[in-house]
Amino acid sequence: MSQAQGAVSLSSLYAELNKHGQNQDFERALKIANKILQDYPTEVEAFQCKVVCLINLEKFQDALSAINKEKALHSHVRFEKAYCEYRLNRTEEAVSTLRAGGDNLDNRCKELLAQVLYRLEEYQECYDLYRDLIKNSEDEFDEERQTNLAAVLASLQLWNAQNVEAPAFSEGTYELCYNQACYLIGQGEYKAAEQKLRQAEAMCKESLSDDGDIPEEELDEELAIIRVQLGYLLQQQGRVAEANVLYNTVMKSKPSDVGLMAVLSNNLVAINKDQNVFDSKKKMKVATGSNLKHKLSAIQRRDIDINQCLLYMYTNQADQCHQLAKQLQKQFPDIETPVLIEAAQFARDKQLTEAIDLLTAYTGSRKADLISLPLAVCQLHLQMGSICKACDALKTLGEFQYKPGVVSTLVTLYMSQEDTEGAMQVLARAVDWTRKNQPQSDALQTLLRVNTSFMLKYRDPKSAIQLLEELRKKNPKDPKVLAQLISAYSKIDPGKAQQVSRDLPSVEETAASVDVEALEAAFSSLGPKYMKKAQKTEPSPGPAGDQATLLQKKNKKKKKTKLPKNYNPDVTPDPERWLPRRERSYYRGKRKDKKKDIGKGSQGATTANMDALDASKTPQGGSDPNSPRPGTATTPQGPRQSKPAQAQKKKKKKGGKGR
Numbered sequence: 001m002s003q004a005q006g007a008v009s010l011s012s013l014y015a016e017l018n019k020h021g022q023n024q025d026f027e028r029a030l031k032i033a034n035k036i037l038q039d040y041p042t043e044v045e046a047f048q049c050k051v052v053c054l055i056n057l058e059k060f061q062d063a064l065s066a067i068n069k070e071k072a073l074h075s076h077v078r079f080e081k082a083y084c085e086y087r088l089n090r091t092e093e094a095v096s097t098l099r100a101g102g103d104n105l106d107n108r109c110k111e112l113l114a115q116v117l118y119r120l121e122e123y124q125e126c127y128d129l130y131r132d133l134i135k136n137s138e139d140e141f142d143e144e145r146q147t148n149l150a151a152v153l154a155s156l157q158l159w160n161a162q163n164v165e166a167p168a169f170s171e172g173t174y175e176l177c178y179n180q181a182c183y184l185i186g187q188g189e190y191k192a193a194e195q196k197l198r199q200a201e202a203m204c205k206e207s208l209s210d211d212g213d214i215p216e217e218e219l220d221e222e223l224a225i226i227r228v229q230l231g232y233l234l235q236q237q238g239r240v241a242e243a244n245v246l247y248n249t250v251m252k253s254k255p256s257d258v259g260l261m262a263v264l265s266n267n268l269v270a271i272n273k274d275q276n277v278f279d280s281k282k283k284m285k286v287a288t289g290s291n292l293k294h295k296l297s298a299i300q301r302r303d304i305d306i307n308q309c310l311l312y313m314y315t316n317q318a319d320q321c322h323q324l325a326k327q328l329q330k331q332f333p334d335i336e337t338p339v340l341i342e343a344a345q346f347a348r349d350k351q352l353t354e355a356i357d358l359l360t361a362y363t364g365s366r367k368a369d370l371i372s373l374p375l376a377v378c379q380l381h382l383q384m385g386s387i388c389k390a391c392d393a394l395k396t397l398g399e400f401q402y403k404p405g406v407v408s409t410l411v412t413l414y415m416s417q418e419d420t421e422g423a424m425q426v427l428a429r430a431v432d433w434t435r436k437n438q439p440q441s442d443a444l445q446t447l448l449r450v451n452t453s454f455m456l457k458y459r460d461p462k463s464a465i466q467l468l469e470e471l472r473k474k475n476p477k478d479p480k481v482l483a484q485l486i487s488a489y490s491k492i493d494p495g496k497a498q499q500v501s502r503d504l505p506s507v508e509e510t511a512a513s514v515d516v517e518a519l520e521a522a523f524s525s526l527g528p529k530y531m532k533k534a535q536k537t538e539p540s541p542g543p544a545g546d547q548a549t550l551l552q553k554k555n556k557k558k559k560k561t562k563l564p565k566n567y568n569p570d571v572t573p574d575p576e577r578w579l580p581r582r583e584r585s586y587y588r589g590k591r592k593d594k595k596k597d598i599g600k601g602s603q604g605a606t607t608a609n610m611d612a613l614d615a616s617k618t619p620q621g622g623s624d625p626n627s628p629r630p631g632t633a634t635t636p637q638g639p640r641q642s643k644p645a646q647a648q649k650k651k652k653k654k655g656g657k658g659r
Helices: 003-022 026-039 044-056 060-069 071-076 078-087 091-099 107-119 123-136 142-158 174-186 190-210 216-236 240-253 258-272 277-287 298-314 318-331 337-348 352-365 372-384 387-394 398-402 404-416 420-437 442-457 461-474 479-492 494-501 507-512 516-524 543-555
Strands: none
Touching: 003 026, 003 044, 026 044, 044 060, 044 071, 044 078, 060 071, 060 078, 071 078, 078 091, 078 107, 091 107, 107 123, 107 142, 123 142, 142 174, 174 190, 174 216, 190 216, 216 240, 216 258, 240 258, 258 277, 258 298, 277 298, 298 318, 298 337, 318 337, 337 352, 337 372, 352 372, 372 387, 387 404, 398 404, 398 420, 404 420, 404 442, 420 442, 442 461, 442 479, 461 479, 479 494
16 A cells, blocks of 8 residues: 555544544444554554543443553543543542643643542642632633532531632522532531522522423432432421421432432431431441442541441440441541440440440540540449549549539539538639639639638638629629628628628618519419418498497307316326327237137127137047038038028019029
8 A cells, every 4th residue: 555545544534533423423433443543553643532432432441451551652641541540430540640740731631630639538639729720711611610619618618627718609500509508508507508508409490491391300310419408407407307308308209329318318317316226227228338438428438337336326236336336436536426336335235334444545545635525434433323433534624624514513513422622622723723714704703603602601701701802803882792791701800791881782772773563573473372361351331330240240159169078177188089099108908808719800700619610629539410421512601691591582473484
């Protein structure tokens, strides 16, 4: 073949390849590219077309194998190789391939690198790349880049807790509106996020309806992610019933996104808690599938595993709970939730000592101050009845032990053990720490007042006077502080108490602010027990009516008091006369001359023939003539069973049959 014929043949093959490419007939285009490479192995354009055809046919492994065979052409297909690795979930290899070309990357390589970094959860570098792309590119994909940038910002706020100020985005698409709502959720602005999500739902319905009549299943598929996010938002606000309705609506539509189904199932398990565990087991199987590794973030997978561990605890699967909890402790050593779950499982198994040892060991290995673990240790000690150890656990809370709530708990625990000295030390340390670190806070005033009241109650007026003088400097006219100060001084220095009493407000000043009507209303609200009963009197027409009333009262005769027989007014009555005879102090029991065989049996019982019923007292010479003969049966009749002979006879009715 001459050179001219070869050039004509190659150009015709490229023309045919271009034709199939424009028609998106990638199978035929692949055949033409292979034919060109067979005759012209060094044709770079044909090799690139071959790789692109394999990618469009979703034969990523074949495309990657073809690229690896032609190592000399790697520099020409770096983007295609990285894309194949990205689609095969080889994200680390994709990053290495893209960065092998240095910093001089074109826009498409930067966009692919940003996608790979987002999957690797390198959100900060991904954010910088998108900012650079939006700044230095102008094409029809600018809106998509802004949507991706909003997603990166939301991830930074949700997963990394980095407060990055979001640029002003336009609300052109429902995807962009949805990502802005996720960003607001990360900032904790739930009301604004709810409005954005409902706006995104309306925009999605409107945009899809503009495209024509689409099936309801496709509409539900697009709305599923918005509804699940809205359900999570409602669940975070405590509106669990509304969230449950949304979740079940999405569950009935059966969306194809396995990652979304995993999140939805996990949220339903969180709603169930320790109830409906059989349904939670089914949902947890969906949330822990093997194909979710690249569909969920690391924090989402961690939360699902924690819920799985809790479900093991609620279903009394102790071995699985301990195993998964230890695994989570190794994977996520910075969070204490797995340790708390394992300790809770020990507590459910009545192994309180093991739970305390576990929590104490973990707390000792941490440098940061933890709150939940010492509180859990305190609760376990209280269950065991170790009050002093519970107090020691609360004292390991660092600066939180000086909060009013913890101080109140410590004082209560010490006073339950009648340890007044320990309670006073707790209050004194709390006052000293608050005076040093928060001198202008309201907590200091509260602690000072409580401490002075405690000291006055338990007879330590000298220490109370020092604190009261400090309170007096803050508010010299506080009558309560002045009253306590006078009470304290009166015990050690009456003269000083007299001097301080001069600063008390006068009676007129005190009474000026008193509402008499409110006091009377408060007194009347105490009830009829404290109110004087009013006597009902009918109005009399005049003086004549009053005289008639007086005469009627005089004419009323008093009833004579009934006195007992043989009453002697000179003898003091017996103070125990109202008690039964047996309960009186001078009762001595039965008389000795009474017969012992008289009992308190049932009516008709008798002991007259008890000896006759005793077989051991039967005469040896013969049998008792009254004893029954063999083969006969007699029934002794008691007083109630014996009836007159006439009463036993029944008259037959005329014309009837006897029954």
